[in-house]
Amino acid sequence: MTKKEEFINLYQTNITREGGDKLLEYLDSPQSDFFTAPASTRFHGAFEGGLLEHSLNVYHCLCDYLSRDRVKNTYKLCYPDESVAICALLHDLCKVNCYVKGTRNKKDKHGVWQTVPTFEYADDMPYGHGEKSVYIISGFMRLTREEAFAIRYHMGFSGCEPQNNIGAAFEKYPLAFALSTADMEATYFLE
Template sequence: MSYKEKFIEIYNAKIKRQGAKELLAWLEKTDFFTAPASTKYHGSIEEGLVMHSLNVYEMFHEEVLNRAKRYSGYEILDDTEEEKVAICALLHDLCKVNFYQKAYRNQKDNDGNWHKVAYYTIDNQFCYGHGEKSVWLIQRFMKLTTEESVIIRWHMGGFDDSVKGGSYDLSGAWIKYPLGMLLHTADLKATYLMD
């Protein structure tokens, strides 16, 4: 099964909210299923973004389920929790849709011969911030809860530009919505252990 097929299967099984079908139809018209996840770090390959989104989903689902077992004794998540996990994990990086462009440069191989090599550059058409942009793009089609919006908005944790600039809102967000910290943790695990 391809990354795209797996993404669509999970998306359709877990996300039933009004506007979900329209959002998925829009995603299929973008480069979401072929784009890299970054220019040179994790998932800097074709299909890297959808691969990363699936890895985050797997890690986030595990984090949320472990939390439910530890604090509530639940062995499974209800449909509302399953939908929340799928929305936040699968769609947290929508800000990267139509964000990367393929370019080429000359590079010498080990024998000293020059070859054209593909690489990715950034072409940010909508400079709105990382998490904020993902929330905005999702809500063009599907309404998010306040918790989901905050979780997605702060999924970068301490790497977020506003935190680097001195904002203390991250602490308040994670105190109020602890699943936000779990999404950030899942994102880090996916990035450094799986992608």
Template sequence: MEDYHAQFVEIYNKNITRPGADRLLNWLETTDFFTAPASTRFHGACEYGLVMHSINVYQAMMQHFFTEGESAESYAICGLLHDLCKANFYKVSTRNVKNDATGQWEKVPYYQVADQLPYGHGEKSVYLIEHFMRLKTAEAVAIRWHMGGFDDAVRGGSFAVSDAYNSYPLAVKLHIADLTATYLMEQGTSSVENGHPKNK
């Protein structure tokens, strides 16, 4: 298995150097960020899914959108930290599932949401990051709207995401990279090896 933790830290330390970045990384180490899933039953619904997804989004952004002269730090911040809101967000629980082979009901583990700070999705990531270091406006907007049309505010009829994408190309790039990682790079990551929770 790849060492996603070490890979994340290497990319982070190489690219993110602004004041407070070290304190943010130290805080991340106190959370479940490096072992948590990226979702309960979709992409990365497995141990280490969140850090794997964060690295994939960063790599998709760099591969498809980065051009010479742009800020590599901004790309690293957006790619690696856009889903910071999912740290300490999930917990392992159990449910009863009928074993088709035996006909018996069995308790099986699964991930469920246990949000300790119900502050939204992208906006929560921005809020948590800015506890430690300042974001540029384009970075904050990109992280806030990285869910695009899947964001609750958009489904409620907000035009803010359209305005954000028109004004900040970095926001469009992060959204497309997030979709690329989720639907193209992470297919088949909805199960967990070594006896950890398995999600349908």
């Protein structure tokens, strides 16, 4: 199974909310580069399909986090499969159609400058990061408040939001902390 097939299977199996089918249709249309976009310009997932791979990694990390005995029994966290899939698979929709191919100069192992392919960030809708993902998703289907906060604050304390807002969101909406943890695990341990 390809990564795209895995994504579509997870999406269709778990996300049945009204409008969800239209969002998937958009993601797989010529108007979206979701399945081929990188996840960043030079860091994690800086290759074609990196965004797709990152989204799947975050999904698997979030499922793993939420399945831990301590998380279930001590923290009492339990979320519907649909919420988990929505948050993990769609948290970075803000990156759709934001990267263009370019080049940069880099020294090779012998110290000789080489022109290498890269991606450049060119966002035509500069609406922020997490909030832009919430905005895009909300154009197709309704999010629960906890889902919206989880996606909005998935960058955790590495984002540029006021620290107090992040802490308050994590305290009030534990799924936000869980998604942030999964995003960091995927970014720093898998990618």
